[in-house]
Amino acid sequence: MVRPRILILRAPGTNCDAETAHAFDLAGGLTDKLHVNRVLENVGLLSEFQVLCIPGGFSYGDDIAAGRIFGGQIRHHLAETLTAFREAGKLIIGICNGFQVLLKTNLLAAGDAAGPTATLAANDSGHFEARWVRLSTQPGNCAFLNGIQELELPVAHGEGRFVTRDDDVFDRMNGSGKFVLRYAAPAQTAIKISQFAIAPTVPYPANPNGALGDVAGMCDESGRVFGLMPHPERFVDWMQHPRWTREPARPAGDGLRIFQNAVRYFN
Amino acid sequence: MLWEIDIHPAEGQLDRVAERVATAAREFGLANDLRVASARGYLVEGDALDRAKIEKLAAELLVDSVVERANIRQLSATEGQADGGALNGAKCVTVLLKPGVMDPVAQSALAAAADVGVQPTAMATARKYWLSGASEAEILSVGSKLLANDAIEQVFIGALELERLELGRPYRFESRNTPIRQLDDAALMRLSRESQLYLQLAEMQTIQKHFRELDREPTDVELETIAQTWSEHCSHKTLAGRISYTDENGERRFENMLKETIFAATTAIRERLGADDWCVSVFEDNAGIVRFDDEFNVAFKVETHNHPSALEPYGGANTGVGGVIRDIMGTGMGAKPICSTDVFCFARPDTPASELPPGTLHPRRVMHGVVEGVRDYGNRMGIPTVNGAVYFDQRYLGNPLVYCGNVGLIPRDKSFKQAEPGDLIVAVGGRTGRDGIHGATFSSAELTSQSEHISGGAVQIGNAIEEKKVLDVLLVARDRGLFNAVTDCGAGGFSSAVGEMGEKIGAEVHLDRAPLKYEGLSYTEIWISEAQERMVLAVPEKNWRAIDDLCRSEGVEATVIGRFVPSGRLHLYYRDNCVADLEMRFLHKGRPPVVRKATYSASQSRPLSLPSKENYTDDLLRILASPNVASKEWIVRQYDHEVQGGSVVKPFVGVANDGPSDAAVLRPVLGSRRGIVIGCGMNPRYGDFDPYHMAASAIDEALRNCVAVGADPARVAILDNFCWGDCERPETLGGLVRAALACHDVSIALGAPFISGKDSLNNEFSYQGNDGARHTIAIPPSLLISAIGQVEDVARCVTMDLKKSGNLIYIVGESRNELGGSHFALVNDLSGGDVPTVDPETARRTFAALHRAIASGLVRACHDLSEGGLAAAVAEMAFAGGLGAQIAADRVPRTSDADHAAAILFSESNTRFVCEVEAASAAAFEKCFQDQTECRQIGAVQSSSTLEIQLEARPIISASLNELKQSWKAFMHA
Incomplete structure (x- = not known):
């Protein structure tokens, strides 16, 4: 098996780098953690890696807004490098703060003359939310979600409410299959998610932030750039599940499959 | 030029901030029909800034145009109008931080502005509110009671008029002496009080005698250094002092009360364990350390941050968390923080506003501020908050309690440190500002309704990301062996950190070399400032280059401010002027022993007459709904309790993830099944009956919480945190001694050693009531026992x-x-x-x-x-x-x-x-x-x-x- 090299890109305030590296290691990747300053000094470093991961945390304190400063650094200094990275058939994943960062670059949702088209705004509850959610997928060509229909994962964020600039943008993104991951209702009250739903259809707290269309994660057209608010790296082992003492054991945590997909992509 | 950028929620977006203000105004009875709109604001200053540049800055950095819109206005010009958002014509209230208060968002924004090609000289954040539906007087009271905190913020009503952002002014050196040799006792005590030294007469007399012998007056900074080192907060002089204690069994004299009760229990247990002793470092370092596995030890410390939280709940709790995390970072050669625990005591949040004594904040506001302060620091640091409790009692009205605990993981061979003569004294992390002046001495004083005004400088705001950056480089430097010792700058700032590290060697410090947030700090302010996010390292000269390079590579500032020299003295310089020359021995051993009387007399026991009932369902429902027992899920879900990926038993468990766990279990080493268990015990209500049984019950509760989830009771270590009233009153101190005796007895019997502890005395609040008389509210005796247990295989939990x-x-x-x-x-x-x-x-x-x-x-x-x-x-x-x-x-x-x-x-x-x-x-x-x-x-x-x-x-x-x-x-x- 080929063990792809994974770059975990750190910034000041990144705080999920260790467990994210652990998840990739478990999945069979070879991980390195690098501070963004090293990459800014030498963008050539990226060429040694097959997967770029921007992990969770509070990059630059999330000062001004979540992911704003780190996202700006990438937009101003690394946009071309990352576009080339994707075009070379490599994978990029942003988890939680990483998703917030990716959305501020043009890799997931390109802006237009009128400015950015989508954002992750403050949760409807008005504060940080740490809780477990159920997720359903529409994987399409998303390399990370290949073969995954549903997942249980924890969320932990204050700014995760996916919003588009207007309904047209939402419909366009939805139509092109970008919304690959959505919050789902609790198992007992499963309701069918409308393909074209705009307003949240899953009530709080199952949709923990009030995201439009219950969007929890999105993918670009290539299927190789993926951003999500939930934390797959926090559920790679069954004993991380909140009900592991009462439910039938699963061989691994649901989140591990996302990392395994990334590794398998190169095999 | 000074510009103002107001950022409003865009059309169709909810204004949650405004909703919260309107609700709170109604609940506090300040204004019933208040309508509110809110905005975040930035003030941007720079000579070369025109409107186009400011618009670019707003669009590319500050505003999220999908959900926000901006209004830009040049201040000190007639151009542009403040925009009332949805409420044009309403009264505008702007809240700005006072000059010198930490503004991390503005710092980050200033640094990031360069990326969009705009370079302001200064920035500040603001919060703006537009209020209508209320009288002028109501708006004023909403402004001062709800929107801003006078300890750190200032309120402007009406359109903002400012010429420029006020930063520091240049400092002109002037060496100052404080004449003390000729003072009589009354004058000594006046000096102690008015200079916020908060020393007692015997201590002031000892200092006087010392300087008479030296035949000179002390400098201001010498006096401050002594006051800080001798403060209750830093030296625990009351509990570690001589106490004559009397109870129903007669009199008992302690030379050192803590040593003869709590420490003695640990010593007895360690002796009994012999070769199997799993304690590593107890009551020595910043935190207690015990063995974990073949590779690692764990460190545990719980601190309180009560006084600052009473004045500014958000900042107080925020820096309380930041401070205890630094304690762990400064334990041994630096431990990695792996989880936090937080316990709060408040008055009931439904206390009518009319019952508040002057100078207190409403307990509901205190509670929300504290929760948010803990949340924002812990979450940003990426340290899971896994355990805690909240207790309500009306006696916490003037003195809410905020206990902040942190656990760290440390390699076994990095558990001890020793600064060496010749090592450089290196300050790492945040810059020094005028924040937190007199925190150490202030926290040893009683709060009064005037405290807000006297001690505003003691209140700080944290910047978690600065601390996270320091942590990232500290652990790398530790593993590369680049330094000999580390400690945190906590209460007392450099004075305490350098004083402790250099106690057995000697130190010289050049205060002018410390990097400052702004100009204008005197040498004394630099020395005693408690500005957050600073650590001090003892670095061999040959490693300085490597430390400096490492810090630079991650954007952390490291500065050589002095050297540990084998002089046995503390020398402070400001631009080559010697401003302090103190003997380390006098500083650390010269304090006269505090001698106190303590008495305990059992309260008369009275029978409880039980009602005779057929059915107790209603009693059960009311107990479940009572504040101490009721679900704290609304708090816990705001804390990230799973970051770092080690969570095994979460705060909430069960079929709907909402049942209350007894204790938290986590795996600090990913891939290993060995677990850490964190629990706590406390019950201030029992203290009203007998502090002995309260303490015993708290220990039992902390242990049974841990054992209930699977911890091995033979490997549980515990911590004591005493929060008490004024211990100069013999009966108050008597209750404390009695609790300490229980700690001794129960700890030994259960084989659960105390490894660290802390006390916070003088938790009393005095004010002048409407009747003109002086009233004092003392907190109930509040002993928190925190426990750290271990479990061999978490799969058995x-x-x-x-x-x-x-x-x-x-x-x-x-x-x-x-x-x-x-x-x-x-x-x-x-x-x-x-x-x-x-x-x-x-x-x-x-x-x-x-x-x-x-x-x-x-x-x-x-x-x-x-x-x-x-x-x-x-x-x-x-x-x-x-x-x-x-x-x-x-x-x-x-x-x-x-x-x-x-x-x-x-x-x-x-x-x-x-x-x-x-x-x-x-x-x-x-x-x-x-x-x-x-x-x-x-x-x-x-x-x-x-x-x-x-x-x-x-x-x-x-x-x-x-x-x-x-x-x-x-x-x-x-």
Whole structure:
């Protein structure tokens, strides 16, 4: 098996780098953690890696807004490098703060003359939310979600409410299959998610932030750039599940499959 | 030029901030029909900034145009109008930080502005509100009581008019002496008070004598250094002092009370363990350290940050968390923080605003501010907050308590440190500002209604990301062996950090070399500033280049400010002027012993007359709904409790993830199954009866919480945090000594060593009442016991939720008629009775037996019995598991005086658990307890959705799970 090299890109305030590296290691990747300053000094470093991961945390304190400063650094200094990275058939994943960062670059949702088209705004509850959610997928060509229909994962964020600039943008993104991951209702009250739903259809707290269309994660057209608010790296082992003492054991945590997909992509 | 950028929610976006203000104004009775709009604002200053540049800055950096819109205005020009958002014509209120208060967002924005090609010279953040539907007077009171805190913020009403952002002004050096040699006693005490030294007469006289011998006056910074080193906060002089204690057994004299009670217990346990001693470092370093596995030790410390949190709840709690994390970072050669625990004591949040004494903040505001402060620091640091508790009592009105704890993981060979002569003194992290001046001495004083004004400078705002950056480089530098010692700048700032590290060597520090946030700080301010996020390293000269390079590579500032020199003296310089020359010996050993009297007289015990009732369902529902017992999920879900990926037993468990866990379990080493267990015990209500039994009960509770989830009781270490009233009163100190005696006795009996502790005395609040008289509110005796346990294989851990119908329900331990201080007494407004006591020998056997049962996989669920007793515990287990239960109260093992239904149901006797056991395991389970303690099957899990408890075949409690859970959750959004 080929063990792809994974770059975990750190910034000041990144705080999920260790467990994210652990998840990739478990999945069979070879991980390195690098501070963004090293990459800014030498963008050539990226060429040694097959997967770029921007992990969770509070990059630059999330000062001004979540992911704003780190996202700006990438937009101003690394946009071309990352576009080339994707075009070379490599994978990029942003988890939680990483998703917030990716959305501020043009890799997931390109802006237009009128400015950015989508954002992750403050949760409807008005504060940080740490809780477990159920997720359903529409994987399409998303390399990370290949073969995954549903997942249980924890969320932990204050700014995760996916919003588009207007309904047209939402419909366009939805139509092109970008919304690959959505919050789902609790198992007992499963309701069918409308393909074209705009307003949240899953009530709080199952949709923990009030995201439009219950969007929890999105993918670009290539299927190789993926951003999500939930934390797959926090559920790679069954004993991380909140009900592991009462439910039938699963061989691994649901989140591990996302990392395994990334590794398998190169095999 | 100074520009103002207001950022409003865009059309169609909710204005949550405004909603919260309007709700709070109504709830506090400040204004009933207030309409509010809010905006975030930035003030941007720079000579070359035109409108186009500001618009670019707004569009590309500051505003999210999908959900926000900006209004830009040049201040000090007529151009542009402040935009009232949805409420044009309303009164505009702008809240700005006072000059010198930390503004991390502005700092980050200023740094990031360069990326968009705009370079302001200064930035500041602002909050803006537009208020209507209220009178001018109401708006003023909303402004000062709700929108801003006078300790750190200033309010401008109307359009903002400012010429420029006020930063520092240049400082002109002037060496200052404080004449002391000629002062009489009254003048000495006046100096102590007015200079905020808060030293006692004997101490002032000792200093006077010292300088008379030196034949000179002290400099201002010398006096400050002595006051800080000798402060209660830094030296714990009362509890480590001479105490003559009298109680019903006569008089006992202590040379060093702590040493002869709490430390002595640890020493006895370590001697008993001999070669198996698993304590590594106790009561020496910033935190206690115990063995974890072959590779790592764990460090644990709990601090309080009460006084700052009383004045500025958000900033106080925020820096409380930041401070205890730095304690862990500064333990040994630096530990990696792996989880936090936070315990709060507040007055009830539904206290009518009219009952507030002057100078206090509303407890609801305190509670929300504290929760948010803890949340924002812990979450940003990426440290899971896994455990905690909240207690409510009206005596916390003037003195809320905020206990912040942190656990660290440290390689075994990095657990000790020693600065060497010749090492450079290196300051790492945040810059020094005028924040937190006099925190160490202030926290040792009593709060008054004037404190807000006297001590505004003691209040700080944290910047978690600065600390995270320091942590990232610190651990790398530690593993590369680049320094010999590290400590944090906590209370007392450089003075305390350098003073401690150099105590046995000597040090010289050049204060002008410390990097400053802004100009204008005097050498004294630099020395005693408690600016956050700073660490001090002792670095061999040959490693300086490597440390500097490492720090630079991650954007952390490191500066050589001096050197440890083998002089035995502390020399401070400012631009080559010597401003202090103190003997280390005098500084650290010169303080005269504090001698105190302590008395304890038992309060008259009164019987509690129990009501005779047919049915106790309503009592149970009211206990579940009472603030101390009720769900704290609204708090816990704001804390990231799973970051770092080690979470095994979460704060909330059960079928709907909302049942209250007894303790948290986590795996600090990913990939290993060895776990850390964190629990706590506290019950201030018991202290009103007898502090001895309160302390014993708190230890028992902390241990049983840990044991209930699977911790090995032979490997639990504990911490003491005493928060008490004014200990110059013999009876107040007497209660504390009595609690310490219990700590000694129970710790030894249970084999649970104390490894670290802290005290916060003088938690009293005095004010002038409407009647013109002076009133004082003293907090109840508040001892928090925090416990850190270990579990060999986390796969053996159990949670408290009922798992499967048909399983058997057991009670472990004996129930006694101990309803004194209970929640049954609380909700029924009953007084008197006997407070729960601990039989340590039974407790030790019970914990060991239960651990054998859990480790053998015989227990499906386990919950400890605490507030609300058996009934509350079974109810919580049932609704957490979504399964009913049938209980026969007759079967509960009890003493002969505990036959009353209320005693069986609600007594809070210690050392008891409820366990769920599969029928097939019943015999093996019972065998674990044979000859050890009481253990009896009292019922079974049912597939129904009701809890029924019977006595003599009649139901005395009968409630649906839904009803029980709703009551327990009703307090949630208080």
